[in-house]
Amino acid sequence: MSETVTPRRPVVVAIWLIFAGVVGWWAAFSLTMERFAQLQNPGTAASCDFSVLVQCSANLQSAQGSVFGFPNPIIGLGAWIAPIVVGMALLAGARFARWFWVLFWLGFVFAISFVIWLISQSLFVLATLCPWCMVTWSVVIPSFFVVTLHVLREGVIPRERVREVADRLMAWVPLMTIVAFVVVAVIAQLRLNVLAQL
Template identity: 35%
Template sequence: MPAAESVHADSVSTRESLPLTEDRAEGTEEATIAPRPWFMGEVSLGVFLVVASVIGFLASFELSIDKVRKLEDPSAQLSCDFNPFFSCGSVMAYPQSQLFGFPNQFLGIAAFIFPLLLGVLLISRTRIPGWVMLGLNSGLLLGTVLVMYLFYTSIYRIGIGCPWCMVVWAVTIPMFCVVTGYNALAGNFGARVRDNAFIRVFAANSLLISLLWLFVIFACVVIQFWTFFGSLLR
């Protein structure tokens, strides 16, 4: 009887411990198959936000200086007036450069301050509430919508590219994609979004998606201004 009881106890113990062993195996397998994206680390995400925000801020600041110079002297030659196809000064002459009644450049200066501050806080490992990250996501969404509108009007309506504006485009879109990926994986959009395998794949590759997005924009610019780019190949 003691031997039978021992066997029964071992069997129960094995059954009770089996789910835990399977969970660990599944967790290990998941970690092996889908490693944690780099931007899920506080410091990594913070550094990314700081670098991107500084680049966007400096581009917007340079555009603001050029705008003031252009207002003082309409004939002034700006640092980004490269040729008839790419000229910040030429774009500034159109009403699209002042969508809200003041130069868009000033909006850019203010807009990059918030992600810059959040990036510094993340680097210092300050805990950022989920609703704050969602607020950042909303702001970047609006910024991306504005960027895509300006891209369309600049390239297809005005027919002139603004080099400094393109720098702003090149940082706003990746910031939006990466922060969206972070919020999705962190559960800030809800558990259903976080646990959806399809969404997790896209979220984990958010930076790659942003690079493909920028590549499409670059391809559109090259095609639209092929007269210029084609001449460089001759």
């Protein structure tokens, strides 16, 4: 009698998605509340304004802070629900179709592209480091790596070699994330001389 093999649940991926979703949602919520407070009391400094360099106000009140005609954090309030739900579903043993993983991955392609643009605007145009924005960057970057490798591991590209490489690279996500953070930190230092202003 043949024995049915149950596919291994991606528990680590699921837990990360839930964690990143909660952290990202909280950052988006905090920024949204800061923006509402500023609209109610114009000229009031945000609670995350610590200095000319480290602040939220310049980012929130800029054109870059409302790219689509409304505050950017509102995007996060809706978008960060998705990884929480997907993570919970994976923990419950859900299996998703290929098209679902492609759409989910495309969401993170948009997220990482938007974050890279926002980082460039923050460092090269606004010359500020927004604390809650940086929290968002810190979860979007590794989440993009995790989702990309997981999607490849799930066989979105139906080649066994691709799946094997993606599976091996998953263990390198922490290092990839650290390298990405270091790159951003070095650019920030070169552009804004952060250490001299602490």
